[in-house]
Structure formats: C-alpha cells, structure tokens
Amino acid sequence: MAVDTAIQTDDAAYRGALVNPYGARYATVADAVAIDHVVREAFGASAPKTSSARDMKRRNTTYIVATRGTNRNGEDANVGSEGNGGFSRRLRSILSVSLGSSEPQRVMSNIVGLVGIWTAADQAHIVVIATRPNRRGHGVGELLLIATMTEALKVGTANATLEVRKSNLVARSLYRKYGFSDVGVRRQYYHDNREDAIIMSTPSFSDLGYRRSLRHRFTSYFAARGQTELQVDPMQYLALPE
Numbered sequence: 733m734a735v736d737t738a739i740q741t742d743d744a745a746y747r748g749a750l751v752n753p754y755g756a757r758y759a760t761v762a763d764a765v766a767i768d769h770v771v772r773e774a775f776g777a778s779a780p781k782t783s784s785a786r787d788m789k790r791r792n793t794t795y796i797v798a799t800r801g802t803n804r805n806g807e808d809a810n811v812g813s814e815g816n817g818g819f820s821r822r823l824r825s826i827l828s829v830s831l832g833s834s835e836p837q838r839v840m841s842n843i844v845g846l847v848g849i850w851t852a853a854d855q856a857h858i859v860v861i862a863t864r865p866n867r868r869g870h871g872v873g874e875l876l877l878i879a880t881m882t883e884a885l886k887v888g889t890a891n892a893t894l895e896v897r898k899s900n901l902v903a904r905s906l907y908r909k910y911g912f913s914d915v916g917v918r919r920q921y922y923h924d925n926r927e928d929a930i931i932m933s934t935p936s937f938s939d940l941g942y943r944r945s946l947r948h949r950f951t952s953y954f955a956a957r958g959q960t961e962l963q964v965d966p967m968q969y970l971a972l973p974e
C-alpha cells in the first residue's frame with residue numbers, strides 16, 4: 733500500500749505532487765545476504781556477529797528493509813551520488829558484470845537500509861538499524877523508525893527501547909526525534925573500544941501525549957517526503973479517543 737499524503741495532510745501543495753523514492757517492507761530470508769552486507773558495511777568490525785537469516789528464524793525477531801522505489805515513469809528514483817535516470821543504472825550493471833564486485837549486486841537489488849526488531853517482555857528492542865552510506869540524509873533512517881514504531885504498535889508492545897554508542901550523535905538525534913530519551917548507561921558495553929552504551933526508551937505507547945506526537949511526526953514525514961510505499965499503514969494503530 734502507499735500512504736498517500738492527500739490523506740495525511742490538508743496542504744493541497746503536496747497532494748499527489750511528491751513521491752518518496754524510498755519505501756519499506758518486511759524482509760524475508762531471501763534478503764538475508766543483502767541485509768548482512770549492509771550491516772557489515774555500516775558497522776565494519778564491530779558489526780553484530782549474528783546472521784539475519786538465523787535471527788529471522790527465531791520467533792519474535794523481525795527485519796524490515798527500506799527499498800529504493802520507482803518514480804512515476806517507472807524508472808529508478810535515484811538520488812544522491814548515483815544520479816538520475818536509466819543511464820547510470822545501465823552503467824552500474826555493465827560495470828558489475830565486466831569488473832566483478834565483492835558486493836552481491838543482484839541480491840542487493842534495491843535495499844538501502846534495514847532495521848532488526850526483537851520483541852520480548854512487552855518491549856520492542858531495536859537490535860540493529862542502518863542506512864547505506866550513499867543514501868544517508870534522505871529520510872531512510874526515519875522511515876525505518878516509523879516502520880519500527882508501527883511494528884511495535886501492531887505487536888502490542890508497551891514501548892520501544894535500544895542501546896546506542898554514546899558517541900553516535902546522529903543516531904541519538906534520530907531516536908530523540910521519535911520520542912526516545914536516555915534512561916540508563918551500560919558502562920564499557922562495546923568490546924572494541926570499551927565505549928559506554930546509552931539505553932534509550934520511548935514513553936508508553938498508551939500515553940496519549942506520546943501517541944499524538946507520533947501521529948504528528950508521521951504526518952510531517954509523509955507531508956515532507958511524499959507518498960510512500962509501505963506494507964502497513966502507520967496510522968492505523970495510533971487512533972486517538974474522540
């Protein structure tokens with residue numbers, strides 16, 4: 733389904749005018765190679781050691797991938813360093829055939845980011861979240877967080893939580909934007925450099941003020957980014973009492 737900004741906002745200027753080049757969908761085991769590649773690309777040697785395929789077979793673990801969609805002409809809706817239109821796409825595929833590539837080009841298909849969510853003990857825990865480096869700063873991380881909150885609401889968890897490196901100011905800013913706040917510290921949690929982890933949690937999803945602020949965040953995102961391909965309507969679990 734596409735979340736249409738015409739439904740999300742009264743602003744006629746947006747009506748039908750914008751189409752988000754990025755969408756999100758549930759991952760399947762067929763995406764596992766691509767997911768593991770994106771995780772290694774984002775975290776290098778400190779990447780979590782688990783494989784997404786194994787995680788996905790475990791109950792209570794869900795991966796959602798952000799994908800590059802198509803524009804109205806049915807072409808790749810490329811942004812950023814990869815330019816626009818079919819030529820760069822053809823060039824990329826020619827290059828990957830003739831030069832070979834360590835990146836699993838075909839399976840990478842159109843995945844630009846991912847989030848892994850573990851739900852247990854009434855909490856949704858973000859295990860991993862990453863946007864591919866050349867796609868950062870275009871709302872992909874935010875879309876993944878919207879999908880995460882939607883999943884958490886759908887499953888019926890009480891709130892969402894995560895750990896983040898103290899120095900990761902970009903991620904901490906993203907989380908704060910969606911209502912996470914610092915609730916604790918795990919000292920020297922990361923083995924590679926003994927960095928502290930900040931534990932961040934959202935308020936309860938039953939908190940009316942928080943539900944309102946999430947609705948506002950989601951609406952603002954779709955108004956700014958445009959019609960977005962999603963499998964689950966993020967608004968359907970955020971009904972407010974009359």
Ligand SMILES: CC(C)(COP(=O)(O)OP(=O)(O)OC[C@H]1O[C@@H](n2cnc3c(N)ncnc32)[C@H](O)[C@@H]1OP(=O)(O)O)[C@@H](O)C(=O)NCCC(=O)NCCS
Binds near residue numbers: 774861863871
């Ligand atoms: C964290 C990460 C997922 C953000 O993804 P992204 O697609 O670039 O994020 P978005 O474009 O959706 O930006 C959303 C918000 O993130 C924050 N943000 C993004 N880029 C930022 C930057 N360069 N500086 C500060 N804040 C930034 C802002 O709060 C931004 O909201 P704004 O646009 O209103 O300012 C991405 O940087 C990443 O993959 N990092 C490496 C992996 C990682 O650290 N994961 C988190 C582990 S806990």
